[in-house]
Amino acid sequence: MWCDGLKRLPGLTFTNRIAVGTLFLVATPIGNLEDISARAVRVLREVGLIAAEDTRQTQKLLDHYDIQTAITSYHEHSKQSKTTFILSALERGDVAVVCDAGTPALNDPGYELVKVALQEGHDVSPIPGPSAAIAALVASGLPTDAFLYLGYLPRKTSERRRKIKEISTLPYTLIMLETPHRLLDSLEDLEDILGDRQVAVARELTKLYEEIFRGSLSGARVYFTEKSPRGEFTLVLAGNTSQQDRWSEERLQQAVIALLDQGVPPSQVAAKLAGQSGWQRREIYQMVVKFHHP
Numbered sequence: 001m002w003c004d005g006l007k008r009l010p011g012l013t014f015t016n017r018i019a020v021g022t023l024f025l026v027a028t029p030i031g032n033l034e035d036i037s038a039r040a041v042r043v044l045r046e047v048g049l050i051a052a053e054d055t056r057q058t059q060k061l062l063d064h065y066d067i068q069t070a071i072t073s074y075h076e077h078s079k080q081s082k083t084t085f086i087l088s089a090l091e092r093g094d095v096a097v098v099c100d101a102g103t104p105a106l107n108d109p110g111y112e113l114v115k116v117a118l119q120e121g122h123d124v125s126p127i128p129g130p131s132a133a134i135a136a137l138v139a140s141g142l143p144t145d146a147f148l149y150l151g152y153l154p155r156k157t158s159e160r161r162r163k164i165k166e167i168s169t170l171p172y173t174l175i176m177l178e179t180p181h182r183l184l185d186s187l188e189d190l191e192d193i194l195g196d197r198q199v200a201v202a203r204e205l206t207k208l209y210e211e212i213f214r215g216s217l218s219g220a221r222v223y224f225t226e227k228s229p230r231g232e233f234t235l236v237l238a239g240n241t242s243q244q245d246r247w248s249e250e251r252l253q254q255a256v257i258a259l260l261d262q263g264v265p266p267s268q269v270a271a272k273l274a275g276q277s278g279w280q281r282r283e284i285y286q287m288v289v290k291f292h293h294p
Contacts, residue, residue, distance in 0.1 A: 021048075021090035023097060023117045025110065027129030030101040031207035033064055040127045041065050048093035051086050053108055057100050069096075079109045083116060090122050103131045107151050107177065132205055132234045133175045140173075140200035140236035141214055147173040153186050160186065164193045174237040180229040184221060190237065191217040192281045195274030198238040204231040218271055246278030256284065257291055266292050 024043050029035040044050060044067050051074035052058035058071060074082045074097065089095050097104045097113060103126075104110040114124050133149050150167070153176055154160040167174060178186050183201075190197075194217070201213040201220050209231065213220050217237075247255075252273065259269045270285040277284070 020120075020122050021092065021094045022123040022125050023090060023095050023114065024125050024127055025104050025114070026096045026098050026127040027103040027131065028058070028061060028098050028101060030130045030132050030135070030205055031210070033061065035130045035206060036061070036065075037127070037129050040129055041067070043094075043127055044069060044096055044098075046094070047096045049086070049089045049095045051082070051095060051097045051113070053099040053104075053110075058098055061098075074109070074113065076109050079112060083113060086113065087116065087120055087122075090117065090120070096127075101130070101132075103129065106131070106133075106149075130206070132177070132202070132232070135205050136200065136202035136212070136234035136236050137173065137175055139202065139212055142173045142198065142200060142236055142238055144173065146171070146239075147175055150174060150176040152177045152179075153182075155182065157185065157189070161189050161193060164189055168194055169240050171239045171241060173239050174235075176235045176237070178233045178235055180231065180233065183224060183229040183233055186235075187217055187221040187224070190235075191221065191271065191274075194237075194240075195276070195281060196271040200236040202234040202236070203229075205234065207231075247276075252277050252279060252284065253287065253291070256287055260288070260292055 024047060026040050026043055027037075028040070044062070044065075047069060050058065050062075050069050050071045052071055053073075053075045055071050055073050061067075062069070062071065072082065072085065074086065086095055097110050099106075099108050099110060105114055117124055137144055137147060148167070148170060150163075154163055176186075190199075196216045196218050199213075199215070199217050199220055201224070202210075203212070204210050213223055215223075255273055255277070256269060259272065260266070264272070266285065266288045269288050270281045273279065273284050274281040
C-alpha cells in the first residue's frame with residue numbers, strides 16, 4: 001500500500017516493501033534566481049514539506065516562484081530537534097531539503113539527515129543544480145580532470161596551516177571556500193606553505209558583482225588587499241605538479257645566491273623557489289636574509 005502523499009516517479013520501482021516518502025536534495029541558485037531548474041521548482045511544489053537551512057532566505061525563492069509548500073528549519077542548531085519531525089513527515093509523503101544556496105548536504109548538516117533517512121528505509125534522490133565549487137572549477141582555467149573539494153579551511157591559524165601542509169604534495173586541483181575576513185590570511189598561509197602557485201579566486205558567482213581573479217597566490221593577495229574582500233569566495237588552486245624530491249640545502253643555497261645576484265628581490269626569491277624546491281617560503285626567506293647584502 002502506498003503511503004498518503006507519495007508520488008509515483010518515472011524510473012522508480014519498489015519491490016516487496018511498503019513504499020515510504022522520498023527525501024529530495026534540491027539544489028537552489030547561488031545568486032541568480034534563473035539558475036534553478038524546472039524540475040527543482042516542480043518538486044518543491046509537489047512535496048509535503050521543505051526543510052530549509054534558513055527559512056527566511058528560502059521563502060524569498062518560494063515567493064518568487066509562487067510555491068506554497070509548508071516550510072520548516074533544519075540547520076546546525078536545530079538538527080537534533082527537527083530530525084524526528086522530518087522523519088515523521090517522510091512517513092506521510094515526500095520532503096525536500098534545501099540550503100541557503102547551492103547543493104544541500106555540502107558544508108551543512110543535510111548529510112546527517114540523508115544518513116538517518118537511508119537508515120530508516122527512505123529513498124534519497126538528488127535534484128542537481130548550482131554549485132559554487134563546480135562553477136568556480138570549470139571557469140578557473142586549471143585542470144578539471146581530478147580535483148579535491150576541501151570545503152572551508154579551518155578558522156584557527158595553526159589548524160589551517162596544518163591542513164595546508166597535509167595537502168601540499170597532492171597533485172589534484174584543490175577547491176576551497178573562504179569568508180571575506182579570513183581570505184587574506186588564508187592566501188598568505190597558502191603561499192607560505194605551498195609556494196606561489198596559480199589560483200583562481202571567484203567572488204559572488206552568478207551575482208551582479210561576479211568576478212574571478214586568475215593568477216598567482218601572491219598576485220591574489222595584493223589584488224584583494226587593495227580591494228578589501230567582500231562577498232562569498234571560492235578558491236581553486238593548482239595541485240602539486242612537481243615530481244622531484246625536496247632540494248638539498250646546498251642546492252637551495254646556490255639557487256638563492258644566483259637569483260640574488262640577478263637582482264631579484266628577496267621576497268620574490270622566496271616565493272619563486274618555494275614552488276620548485278619543496279621548501280617552505282618562510283624557510284627560504286630566512287636563508288635569503290643570510291645571503292642578501294643590500
